[in-house]
Amino acid sequence: MIRPEGQPILTAAAMRAAEDRAIAAGSSVGALMERAGAAVAEAVRRLASGAPVLILCGPGNNGGDGYVAARVLKANGADVRIAALADPRTEAATAARAGWDGPVAPLAEAGEAPVVVDALFGTGLTRALDDAVARVLGETVRAARLSIAVDLPSGIATDTGAELSAVPDFSLTLTLGALKPAHLLQPAAARCGTVRIIDIGLDRSSRDWSMTKPVIAAPTAADHKYSRGLVVVIGGDMPGAAALASEAAMHAGAGYVMLFEDHAASTPHALVRRAWSAEAFAQALDGKRLDKTAIVVGPGLGKGDIAAAKFAAALDSAYKLVIDGDALHLLDDAAFARIKARPTPVVLTPHAGEFNALFGAVSGSKIDAARDAAARSGAIVVFKGPDTVVAHPDGRTRVALGASPWLSTAGTGDVLAGTIATMLAANTFAPAEAGVWMHSEAARRLGGAFIADDLARMLSAVRTSV
Numbered sequence: 001m002i003r004p005e006g007q008p009i010l011t012a013a014a015m016r017a018a019e020d021r022a023i024a025a026g027s028s029v030g031a032l033m034e035r036a037g038a039a040v041a042e043a044v045r046r047l048a049s050g051a052p053v054l055i056l057c058g059p060g061n062n063g064g065d066g067y068v069a070a071r072v073l074k075a076n077g078a079d080v081r082i083a084a085l086a087d088p089r090t091e092a093a094t095a096a097r098a099g100w101d102g103p104v105a106p107l108a109e110a111g112e113a114p115v116v117v118d119a120l121f122g123t124g125l126t127r128a129l130d131d132a133v134a135r136v137l138g139e140t141v142r143a144a145r146l147s148i149a150v151d152l153p154s155g156i157a158t159d160t161g162a163e164l165s166a167v168p169d170f171s172l173t174l175t176l177g178a179l180k181p182a183h184l185l186q187p188a189a190a191r192c193g194t195v196r197i198i199d200i201g202l203d204r205s206s207r208d209w210s211m212t213k214p215v216i217a218a219p220t221a222a223d224h225k226y227s228r229g230l231v232v233v234i235g236g237d238m239p240g241a242a243a244l245a246s247e248a249a250m251h252a253g254a255g256y257v258m259l260f261e262d263h264a265a266s267t268p269h270a271l272v273r274r275a276w277s278a279e280a281f282a283q284a285l286d287g288k289r290l291d292k293t294a295i296v297v298g299p300g301l302g303k304g305d306i307a308a309a310k311f312a313a314a315l316d317s318a319y320k321l322v323i324d325g326d327a328l329h330l331l332d333d334a335a336f337a338r339i340k341a342r343p344t345p346v347v348l349t350p351h352a353g354e355f356n357a358l359f360g361a362v363s364g365s366k367i368d369a370a371r372d373a374a375a376r377s378g379a380i381v382v383f384k385g386p387d388t389v390v391a392h393p394d395g396r397t398r399v400a401l402g403a404s405p406w407l408s409t410a411g412t413g414d415v416l417a418g419t420i421a422t423m424l425a426a427n428t429f430a431p432a433e434a435g436v437w438m439h440s441e442a443a444r445r446l447g448g449a450f451i452a453d454d455l456a457r458m459l460s461a462v463r464t465s466v
């Protein structure tokens with residue numbers, strides 16, 4: 001079983017294509033199902049520790065995996081029984097059913113068991129479960145001590161992570177071959193419980209991958225404050241937001257952080273503060289290295305002509321740029337054209353509301369929506385949320401693994417903007433992903449009920465450990 005960090009993500013269609021390639025190369029659905037079912041059986045056997053197992057089987061190949069798992073479990077001495085929704089409808093599932101020599105109860109008579117395995121539907125689900133089926137699934141899973149979903153919890157849309165019908169919370173999801181979008185996107189991801197990947201030997205090439213811990217170089221004896229990265233934060237009407245972005249940049253490891261402010265906020269002594277003027281801004285950047293400087297504009301920027309002028313100054317500069325908060329509302333197609341013409345990367349960090357206002361409501365997958373937005377804007381788009389997606393203009397995406405729900409508090413977005421700017425300024429590999437990971441890790445270390453100021457400070461410890 002493979003952990004979900006740093007793994008390719010395949011849609012239902014991509015899984016079918018991978019399956020077709022494997023078959024063309026000499027394998028068969030039956031052989032793949034045998035591998036999948038045997039691996040599920042082995043995981044269930046170890047986790048069940050001898051407790052009775054109930055496997056719910058559907059009509060497709062997901063059910064087929066369930067029949068194989070039941071056969072292998074029984075052969076290894078497990079106490080296992082099956083309840084099925086319908087007779088198998090595929091050739092491979094029919095063969096798997098024929099290999100099971102125990103009884104098969106109707107789903108309505110499934111009853112309860114300490115260990116429940118859901119092999120009702122996987123990537124072939126096309127609509128909501130019938131009410132009666134969803135009810136049995138919910139009741140058996142809630143009554144179980146341990147619940148394991150094969151490939152996906154039944155009732156979930158593979159590619160979008162939407163719940164097509166009510167889905168209970170599982171302890172564990174064993175995904176076959178590769179991660180699917182639903183294992184990372186909400187609300188589905190929260191239903192999956194722990195996710196582990198079972199390798200069934202499929203080719204898993206994909207543009208979409210889950211995020212993993214970044215590698216960030218520590219300073220060396222040759223470093224000085226500018227070589228470690230200069231972050232320039234442009235403040236505005238709400239001084240606290242820009243101060244938070246600045247503090248985050250400092251704690252995330254920037255060598256030098258400068259804040260242009262209209263109103264003083266209480267900040268650390270190490271932060272260099274300047275009053276805003278276009279001239280002062282230009283002067284501060286004069287002669288600075290393009291590869292070691294990043295600007296943050298948007299946190300607490302406010303609205304109106306002054307805000308627009310500050311944003312224009314940031315966009316006109318050639319330096320790496322993070323556009324967050326209020327500045328996202330100043331973007332339009334003309335700004336996207338300028339972003340595409342700039343010599344250095346731009347990162348946009350919208351949450352769902354800002355994303356919808358800028359790019360339109362998401363109708364399908366958050367991954368595809370972020371990808372389209374990156375192509376349209378020419379920027380790296382960090383589509384924030386409990387399932388943050390980082391999309392690149394070339395079509396690649398990286399999806400974060402379950403962020404702490406405690407991050408849903410004011411100011412954490414400002415902290416993220418400052419963190420990403422620091423990664424950009426330091427020339428870190430995959431800077432947006434590194435920033436998202438550090439931010440999420442800081443939240444994880446804080447536990448619960450923290451404030452954004454705590455989050456910014458916790459970045460020091462996180463930075464030291466990567």
Ligand SMILES: NC(=O)C1=CN([C@@H]2O[C@H](COP(=O)(O)OP(=O)(O)OC[C@H]3O[C@@H](n4cnc5c(N)ncnc54)[C@H](O)[C@@H]3O)[C@@H](O)[C@H]2O)[C@@H](O)CC1
Binds near residue numbers: 016089130
């Ligand atoms: N792609 C691969 O390489 C492999 C896939 N395997 C398994 O195959 C699964 C996909 O199998 P299938 O494509 O047969 O799909 P499923 O087993 O997910 O179910 C599809 C069947 O259910 C019907 N159906 C869809 N929604 C329904 C609903 N709401 N109520 C009632 N019936 C509904 C469909 O018409 C179809 O007959 C995967 O999730 C995985 O478990 C494995 O066997 C091994 C290899």
Ligand SMILES: [K+]
Binds near residue numbers: 122151153
């Ligand atoms: K399932």
